[in-house]
Amino acid sequence: MGxxxxxxxxxxxxVILGATFLxxxxxxxxxxxxxxxxxxxxxxxxxxxxxxxxxYNLNDPLPIQYGKYVGNLAQGDFGExxxxxxxxxxxxxxYPITAQLALMALAFEAIIGITVGVFTGIxxxxxxxxxxxxxxxxxxxxxxxxxxxxxxxxxxxxxxLFPVTVTSANPTFYQLMLPAMVLGSISLAYISRLTxxxxxxxxxxxxxxxxxxxxxxxxxxVGLHAxxxxxxxxxxxxxxxxxxxxxxxxxxxxxxxxxxxxxxxFRSIRARDGASVVxxxxxLVIVFLFVNLLVDLxxxxxxxxxxxx
Amino acid sequence: xTTTQDTTTPSDKTSGVTYTPEDGLLLEVEDLYVxxxxxxxxxxxxxxxxxxxxxxxxxxxxxxxxxxxxxTAQAIMGILDMPPAxxxxxxxxxxxxxxxxxxxxxxxxxxxxxxxxxFQDALxxxxxxFPVGWQIAEMFRMHRGVNKSDALEQAIRLMERVQIPAxxxxxxxxxxxxxxxxxxxxxxxxxxxxxxxxxxxDEPTTALDVTVQAQIMALLDELQQERQMGLILITHDLGVVxxxxxxxxxMYAGRFVEKADVVELxxxxxxxxxxxxxxxxxxxxxxxxxxxxxxxxxxxxxxxxPGCPFNxxxxxxxxxxxxxRPELREVVPGRFAACHFAEEVINA
Amino acid sequence: MTDAAVAEVTVAEPREGGVREEERSLASDxxxxxxxxxxxxxxxxxxxxxxxxxxxxxxFTNTDPREAILAESRSRPGDGTWFGRDIQGYDIYARCxxxxxxxxxxxxMTTAMAVAIGGGIGMxxxxxxxxxxxTFSRIGDIFFSIPLLLGAIIFLSSLPEFFNDxxxxxxxxxxxALAFLGWPSLARLMRSSVIQVKPNDYVQAAxxxxxxxxxxxxxxxxxxxxxxxIVVATISLGGYxxxxxxxxxxxxxxxxxxxxxxxxxxxxxxxLRTTPHMLFFPSLFLSLAVLGFILMGDAVRDALDxxxx
Numbered sequence: 001m002g003x004x005x006x007x008x009x010x011x012x013x014x015v016i017l018g019a020t021f022l023x024x025x026x027x028x029x030x031x032x033x034x035x036x037x038x039x040x041x042x043x044x045x046x047x048x049x050x051x052x053x054x055x056y057n058l059n060d061p062l063p064i065q066y067g068k069y070v071g072n073l074a075q076g077d078f079g080e081x082x083x084x085x086x087x088x089x090x091x092x093x094x095y096p097i098t099a100q101l102a103l104m105a106l107a108f109e110a111i112i113g114i115t116v117g118v119f120t121g122i123x124x125x126x127x128x129x130x131x132x133x134x135x136x137x138x139x140x141x142x143x144x145x146x147x148x149x150x151x152x153x154x155x156x157x158x159x160x161l162f163p164v165t166v167t168s169a170n171p172t173f174y175q176l177m178l179p180a181m182v183l184g185s186i187s188l189a190y191i192s193r194l195t196x197x198x199x200x201x202x203x204x205x206x207x208x209x210x211x212x213x214x215x216x217x218x219x220x221x222v223g224l225h226a227x228x229x230x231x232x233x234x235x236x237x238x239x240x241x242x243x244x245x246x247x248x249x250x251x252x253x254x255x256x257x258x259x260x261x262x263x264x265x266f267r268s269i270r271a272r273d274g275a276s277v278v279x280x281x282x283x284l285v286i287v288f289l290f291v292n293l294l295v296d297l298x299x300x301x302x303x304x305x306x307x308x309x
Numbered sequence: 310x311t312t313t314q315d316t317t318t319p320s321d322k323t324s325g326v327t328y329t330p331e332d333g334l335l336l337e338v339e340d341l342y343v344x345x346x347x348x349x350x351x352x353x354x355x356x357x358x359x360x361x362x363x364x365x366x367x368x369x370x371x372x373x374x375x376x377x378x379x380x381t382a383q384a385i386m387g388i389l390d391m392p393p394a395x396x397x398x399x400x401x402x403x404x405x406x407x408x409x410x411x412x413x414x415x416x417x418x419x420x421x422x423x424x425x426x427x428f429q430d431a432l433x434x435x436x437x438x439f440p441v442g443w444q445i446a447e448m449f450r451m452h453r454g455v456n457k458s459d460a461l462e463q464a465i466r467l468m469e470r471v472q473i474p475a476x477x478x479x480x481x482x483x484x485x486x487x488x489x490x491x492x493x494x495x496x497x498x499x500x501x502x503x504x505x506x507x508x509x510x511d512e513p514t515t516a517l518d519v520t521v522q523a524q525i526m527a528l529l530d531e532l533q534q535e536r537q538m539g540l541i542l543i544t545h546d547l548g549v550v551x552x553x554x555x556x557x558x559x560m561y562a563g564r565f566v567e568k569a570d571v572v573e574l575x576x577x578x579x580x581x582x583x584x585x586x587x588x589x590x591x592x593x594x595x596x597x598x599x600x601x602x603x604x605x606x607x608x609x610x611x612x613x614x615p616g617c618p619f620n621x622x623x624x625x626x627x628x629x630x631x632x633x634r635p636e637l638r639e640v641v642p643g644r645f646a647a648c649h650f651a652e653e654v655i656n657a
Numbered sequence: 658m659t660d661a662a663v664a665e666v667t668v669a670e671p672r673e674g675g676v677r678e679e680e681r682s683l684a685s686d687x688x689x690x691x692x693x694x695x696x697x698x699x700x701x702x703x704x705x706x707x708x709x710x711x712x713x714x715x716x717f718t719n720t721d722p723r724e725a726i727l728a729e730s731r732s733r734p735g736d737g738t739w740f741g742r743d744i745q746g747y748d749i750y751a752r753c754x755x756x757x758x759x760x761x762x763x764x765x766m767t768t769a770m771a772v773a774i775g776g777g778i779g780m781x782x783x784x785x786x787x788x789x790x791x792t793f794s795r796i797g798d799i800f801f802s803i804p805l806l807l808g809a810i811i812f813l814s815s816l817p818e819f820f821n822d823x824x825x826x827x828x829x830x831x832x833x834a835l836a837f838l839g840w841p842s843l844a845r846l847m848r849s850s851v852i853q854v855k856p857n858d859y860v861q862a863a864x865x866x867x868x869x870x871x872x873x874x875x876x877x878x879x880x881x882x883x884x885x886x887i888v889v890a891t892i893s894l895g896g897y898x899x900x901x902x903x904x905x906x907x908x909x910x911x912x913x914x915x916x917x918x919x920x921x922x923x924x925x926x927x928x929l930r931t932t933p934h935m936l937f938f939p940s941l942f943l944s945l946a947v948l949g950f951i952l953m954g955d956a957v958r959d960a961l962d963x964x965x966x
Binding site for chain 1 (some may be wrong): 310388417418419420421424425428430433434435436437438439441447448451452483485496543
Binding site (some may be wrong): 171 | 679773795796798799800802803804805806807808810811812815863893899902903906907922923926929930940943944947948951952
């Protein structure tokens with residue numbers, strides 16, 4: 001187990017380097033000009049451009065630029081934004097907000113999704129089952145920005161159930177509730193379908209028949225024997241989804257004006273603020289990889305047939 | 310037959326009902342029908358089957374796949390999926406009480422303490438995510454209200470009883486960590502945990518190596534003698550049952566076509582189908598000769614042919630076989646067969 | 658459990674039916690199941706209609722989607738047009754029809770490219786194994802750790818602006834971005850199905866008989882490992898359409914004057930309060946297109962998987 005974790009951690013290093021290099025290349029090396037739009041409509045003054053290029057090592061060949069960047073990164077230096085603000089401060093202020101949003105979305109989709117999946121799985125073919133099957137399809141096929149816009153309008157503006165936008169730099173739980181539900185909506189649909197399918201499959205399994213033959217109550221045969229097995233793929237999906245939620249936060253944060261990392265990243269990309277983009281994505285990739293490792297370890301705990309030796 | 314109904318609080322801990330066999334008669338299956346209602350039509354899987362089972366007796370039900378033998382077992386156990394399965398007629402009485410008309414909760418409490426079952430594929434029949442000891446202990450915990458550690462202790466004793474080496478060390482192991490034979494022993498331990506009066510073994514050795522098969526059959530035989538259980542042995546393999554079974558019922562297309570004492574059936578089968586089965590077993594003294602196989606295939610259960618269901622495959626079928634369905638009848642004392650020409654077959 | 662009994666019961670049927678029925682192959686079985694599934698027909702009709710719309714929009718409308726009648730701006734459905742007009746006075750019906758082209762083009766081309774790259778790499782990884790597998794798997798991990806939407810935003814922002822004049826070049830930009838980031842999931846899938854097929858006796862037999870690797874792949878491995886790839890590719894086609902719309906919504910993918918559902922939704926979401934029809938129709942078209950492909954993928958999977966039948 002210990003060696004497995006160490007091996008996985010070591011494997012992460014090339015992936016992190018590769019991912020940051022990829023982002024770094026896209027931001028700094030592709031033909032777009034990082035100075036474009038920096039000085040309004042006019043081209044930047046040559047002196048400013050030269051200083052800018054010097055500061056971000058833009059005159060070095062790309063691998064050396066990247067090497068210098070990673071060297072700084074390893075020392076915890078995420079560099080400065082083009083406005084001279086330390087990237088690390090931005091990340092420190094914004095990541096907790098996005099993390100809270102993503103965790104709320106995760107809790108929302110997991111609790112509701114599994115509950116719905118279990119109920120429809122048990123009463124397969126019933127009215128509720130068909131209703132859920134159709135409504136999850138609808139949710140899956142409507143893009144999140146439409147769902148976001150609609151729920152903001154109807155639940156926020158029309159019914160006044162939730163705050164329409166986030167107004168403070170430190171959003172409250174209540175302010176993040178609707179955005180979290182929007183962010184988790186598509187995954188909610190997937191989780192309920194996955195739970196249902198998995199439960200239906202396990203209900204047919206031989207060991208559930210054994211549980212019945214053992215004279216167990218149906219509640220125990222289904223709720224313990226079948227469900228325990230059915231949740232294995234669901235947990236994997238939820239873990240994997242955490243990374244997706246961090247990415248999906250870009251749209252949700254834009255709609256609800258949340259001062260999280262998604263909106264920051266989006267503005268940084270538009271402003272070609274390389275250091276901000278690469279720094280933000282690096283943290284995101286690391287979080288994603290750690291969550292994946294966590295999920296794999298959890299998987300080993302849930303399914304004794306998986307061995308991590 | 311004495312049945313005491315505890316009307317106060319029939320909980321799982323004290324099952325509330327006691328079952329006592331009269332004259333050793335445990336199980337009476339009477340004119341049982343089972344149908345499967347599928348989108349393609351109705352398949353009659355069991356078509357009027359009757360038999361009795363007494364204490365200490367072992368009955369083998371023999372048949373090809375699709376003959377209805379497993380469905381019979383599942384109907385007795387009450388673990389058929391209904392729907393698609395429907396039981397349109399018949400009775401299954403355990404110690405005089407009709408299981409089919411019993412309230413579901415009362416019937417559930419018979420599974421395990423009274424009637425128990427082991428399945429063909431122990432790997433898929435054991436829950437992969439729980440330790441084997443836990444799964445055995447669950448019987449004591451759920452039916453007897455025994456606490457966790459005592460139940461586990463009893464599970465270890467059971468594992469020792471079914472000859473699992475180092476049972477105490479392996480009680481926390483998972484099903485996939487055992488060999489096929491050991492897994493089947495765990496299934497058996499689980500099934501006999503609450504000392505059931507009837508044990509149904511559905512192809513218990515089919516998935517196992519030949520040497521392991523013999524060990525498992527010997528264990529079943531031993532346990533049956535020791536506890537005087539009524540044993541129903543479902544199999545397609547004539548060789549497996551010879552040593553263990555007292556009586557054999559041969560099943561074909563949802564019906565019993567022959568019922569007899571095991572020795573008599575082997576020496577002189579009374580139904581052409583049984584004869585065919587016996588002839589299809591390779592024998593050392595017939596080495597070099599072509600093995601006789603039964604031609605054709607079992608009938609589609611949605612369209613069982615008129616007359617004798619076996620007639621399309623029967624070598625001696627005549628017009629009467631295609632016209633009249635032979636009933637199961639006593640050919641010679643103690644021997645039943647459903648064939649118009651049973652007397653000739655038995656003497657052939 | 659008793660499904661096994663049902664299977665046991667019904668298994669005798671095809672035998673009796675004679676030779677013709679015995680020769681039923683998996684493919685014809687799947688086709689039979691597909692034909693009987695209403696979901697398949699619904700999705701097939703949806704896909705056919707949207708494809709026709711993309712190829713030949715003038716078949717559905719004679720109105721020019723760029724004809725702005727400002728005097729009738731924001732007119733409601735029925736006031737001379739089927740779906741009403743938007744802020745610019747464009748006919749929303751015509752815009753919806755013409756918007757299909759961008760979505761279908763992006764969806765189909767991205768899928769084709771992702772399948773080619775992912776399928777090829779997955780095949781190589783799975784078939785050759787060893788160092789090839791390790792290398793490609795790590796590279797896949799790198800791409801996998803960057804969320805699709807996020808990566809696409811960065812990628813598209815980095816490309817030079819001069820592409821943006823030509824409709825097809827902009828489309829190709831989006832396609833390139835999505836395929837570039839979307840192939841790893843298909844590669845993983847292909848790899849695992851090749852690894853499942855490879856040890857089968859018929860493959861080993863072909864190998865023992867001296868068949869060349871290309872022949873083994875073409876006639877044995879490919880036909881038996883393609884099914885899951887097709888299913889997932891169909892479903893992700895719907896996903897790519899949604900991502901394209903999201904990118905356009907964010908102002909990163911297609912830009913006006915190009916016509917895209919995403920652009921129209923983005924323009925309409927501000928006016929949600931007063932003119933909901935401007936949002937409703939493009940959203941409906943977008944969702945139906947996404948739904949069509951997801952349903953098709955579902956139906957094909959159900960047909961190929963005898964367990965769920």
